[in-house]
Amino acid sequence: MSGFVSSSIGKKVIMSVTGLFLIIFLCLHLFINLLALVDADGSIFNTVAHFMGTNIIMFVMQWVLAAGFIFHILYSLILTLKNQAARPVKYEVNTRSDITWSSQNMFILGLGILAFLVLHIINYFYKLKFTDLIESGQMSEYELVTSIFTAQYWYYPVIYVIAFILLGLHLNHSFQSSFQTLGLNNSNWLPRLKFIGTLYAIVIAVGFSIIPIYFLMKALL
Numbered sequence: 066m067s068g069f070v071s072s073s074i075g076k077k078v079i080m081s082v083t084g085l086f087l088i089i090f091l092c093l094h095l096f097i098n099l100l101a102l103v104d105a106d107g108s109i110f111n112t113v114a115h116f117m118g119t120n121i122i123m124f125v126m127q128w129v130l131a132a133g134f135i136f137h138i139l140y141s142l143i144l145t146l147k148n149q150a151a152r153p154v155k156y157e158v159n160t161r162s163d164i165t166w167s168s169q170n171m172f173i174l175g176l177g178i179l180a181f182l183v184l185h186i187i188n189y190f191y192k193l194k195f196t197d198l199i200e201s202g203q204m205s206e207y208e209l210v211t212s213i214f215t216a217q218y219w220y221y222p223v224i225y226v227i228a229f230i231l232l233g234l235h236l237n238h239s240f241q242s243s244f245q246t247l248g249l250n251n252s253n254w255l256p257r258l259k260f261i262g263t264l265y266a267i268v269i270a271v272g273f274s275i276i277p278i279y280f281l282m283k284a285l286l
């Protein structure tokens with residue numbers, strides 16, 4: 066088992082499985098966040114956010130999620146360094162049609178997303194879990210979410226939307242790549258997976274972007 070985990074294919078499988086887990090997390094996270102747009106006072110979002118925040122299953126899932134992120138990031142680092150050591154000079158000409166800009170820049174896109182995640186955890190997760198802003202009644206979950214998407218903090222919506230574009234590019238390649246690594250790579254399935262991956266990446270990037278843009282517009286108009 067330890068031989069598999071430390072082998073190149075083992076590392077790629079771990080990247081794929083943790084990546085697929087993160088793909089599912091993003092769907093759920095997007096769905097819950099979009100609830101903030103459903104009613105004017107955010108009571109639907111507050112109810113769901115409160116349920117998610119106080120549920121034992123969600124508590125366990127958060128640890129699984131954290132482990133998923135850590136494995137995904139660590140293994141990407143190891144694989145990238147190993148690949149660079151094996152091929153220090155970049156190929157000059159790229160003639161393969163399946164090589165896209167995203168596929169060649171997955172690591173750098175991942176670093177951008179990691180920087181966003183650090184900011185995002187400080188913006189929300191930290192304030193929810195390690196301060197008493199909500200318990201003391203100073204603000205609701207909805208007010209916390211919308212508090213950084215205002216005219217005063219205009220740069221947050223800008224940073225968030227840029228991060229969602231990077232995320233979309235990362236997902237566009239990683240979705241089909243995860244399935245390919247796990248063996249679903251025959252000529253029938255590959256074009257379908259590419260199509261579903263691109264659709265998924267657009268839904269995630271556009272879906273998440275709607276949130277900061279909507280609240281910034283609401284604050285400005």
Ligand code: HEM
Pocket residue numbers: 094098114117118127130178182185189190193210225229232273274276277
């Ligand atoms: C406008 C878009 C987004 C909003 C409004 C938002 C909002 C939130 C909120 C309120 C929390 C705290 C939830 C809690 O702990 O109860 C949270 C946590 C988190 N978010 Fe986001 N998020 C957004 C986009 C994203 C994206 C694109 C990613 C991934 C790349 C992401 C990753 C995470 C992670 C890993 C956590 C910590 C785990 C968790 O609490 O579920 N978020 N987010």
